Amino acid sequence: MPADLLQANTEPMSSQTTQQRQNARAGAAGVIDEPTENTETGIGEDRETLLKMFHQMLLIRRFEEKCAESYSMGKIGGFCHLYIGQEAVAVGSISALRPDDYVITSYREHGQAIAKGISPEAVMAELYGKATGCSKGKGGSMHLFDANVNFMGGHAIVGGQIPLATGLAFAAKYKETDQVAVCFFGEAAVNQGAFHESLNMAQLWKLPCIYLCENNMYGMGTSAQRAMSMDEVATKACAYELASEFVDGMDVLAMRQATQRAVDRARQHSLPTLIEARTYRYMGHSMSDPGKYRTRAEIEKYQERDPIKLFRAKLEENQLLTEDDVKQFEEQVREQVERAVKFADESPYPAAEELMTDIYANPLR
């Protein structure tokens, strides 16, 4: 048996200067013209990693644009929540993980699924309700799963995935596998009891869980200001003595580095972290959202700090990316998305027998 699972750990809480917090918040709010300076490493990552991240962000953007198109053509049914505008959060954070780390998330999860390694084909086929989808056509847009890459699902009750993530982290610690669990959720989920119950248990039992709040400022059509008595999510961590930080969710490198710090804290010290990524979704809550609760001007203000635009500028500035490279990436991504749509279109629907399978692992009669 390992050292007591419940043994207290005296790792100090992460410290972050007020200035950094303000930069992160103001950055996401579109006030700062340039990305927040990363005092730790600047852009000191290898080029291959950086370009892979750029490629992924572009892929997610074009994939989601295609989803909007397919949805309007009636190819995708039900609810469909797009990730456009938030790409830096998924790509930056997941790039800091090991392949066997767990990712679990909400119903706005196409981007995270692709970033974690589910093929665009399997995701698109799932959205099309086809047998070749990553959940065999039984989950749809809100329930993408892939056990092969430890993508533990999109979950569609707001905040429902947060206790599940806590359990994944508990299992990693119990089995001493050194894995980390990352849980994505929106800021509206923070008002659910599940969030508070989970943070309490995670710090009480020192679980290697990263709670990553994507604060896109709206829970459906209700702004955070109209729903939260105190809308600084990361600050809430102090109620549980949890390490936390604000991050500019439009800056993919800031996301990567913040997640890396949280991963180190989880893997080396078995401690949880709450990260608040300030970001913005350009599209409606779902495809049926008329968007009357915000102005066009507001959306345009945030688009000035578009995460792909910002990252491209940074890469170009450092002579890591040329206009030709971008054209090549665009072409690659266009082909990937077309391939995904073709695969989804041509795949069969689930067989009628599938209706009554997968209800029980040990069916009794």
Add this chain to the structure above:
Amino acid sequence: MAVMTMRDALNDALREELARDSSVFLMGEEVAEYQGAYKVTRGLLEEFGGKRIIDSPITELGFAGLGVGAAMAGLRPIIEFMTFNFSILATDQIINSAAKMLYMSGGQFKIPIVFRGPGGSAYQVSSQHSQAIESWYAYFPGLKVVMPSTPADAKGLLKSAIRDDDPVIFIEQERMYGMKGEVPEDEDFTIPLGVADVKREGKDATIVARSLLVPTALKAAEELEKEGISCEVIDPRTIRPLDIETIIESVKKTNRVVVAEESHPFCGIGAEISAEIHERAFDYLDAPVKRVSGADVPMPYAKNLEQLAIPDVPQLIAAVKEVAYV
């Protein structure tokens, strides 16, 4: 065979399964240091340590969900609710996560978890602490629901539930923990889920009873025998999946049925069993199926009112006589 209480039989089942499989852990309120609110987990902390026997905060939604997440990652959690009344706070995780995960992941994530604890009526603890909610859980495909009525069944069924790869709701009757009975001591003793047990054979009428109402039904059958009415008593033991075949076989023999339960009648298990019998064996019935259920009221506190709310032997005798037209 050893004679022991339901409480000790459950304790044995937990101990044996914890010893058998290191991926099994037990979490709940007061299960460790306090030794269990009802002492079902007595001695387990000492034997298996704090890694595997874990006192949780009072945070039912949270620790039920933690259990489901741990099950997704390959552990076999046993989540104890101090009583099933408190599981009501955890229904989102039980229903939306545990019950549906295998299906909505296209068969990728099984959830081998047991949610267990006492349920049904207790003694004078009033409305919020005295209720039978098995029909809620039995409603959902993906869940299995088990309710033992003897110490031997409790042990054998709990061991099967822990070894099962699906989420199992295991409801122990709060008034029955002290009930004694013979229990096999063999560590490989299990009772398969989904198999009913004929607790008493008879030929004139069938009483289908579960949990607390099984001893009541057996007493009623004893009394009726004296009057020349022979009753068969069937305990489904597993509510979902329900062994309806065993019940139908009995109906074909006796042609008369009483379904007894302590839960409310409306949308209850008794209604489901009655409907199944009418669909499958209508031509064999000599009288309409009669339900005897708990009163359709929140449980009252006053002792006399509480007694009136739970079916008793005279009520069952009257019901059998009604379907037997005597």
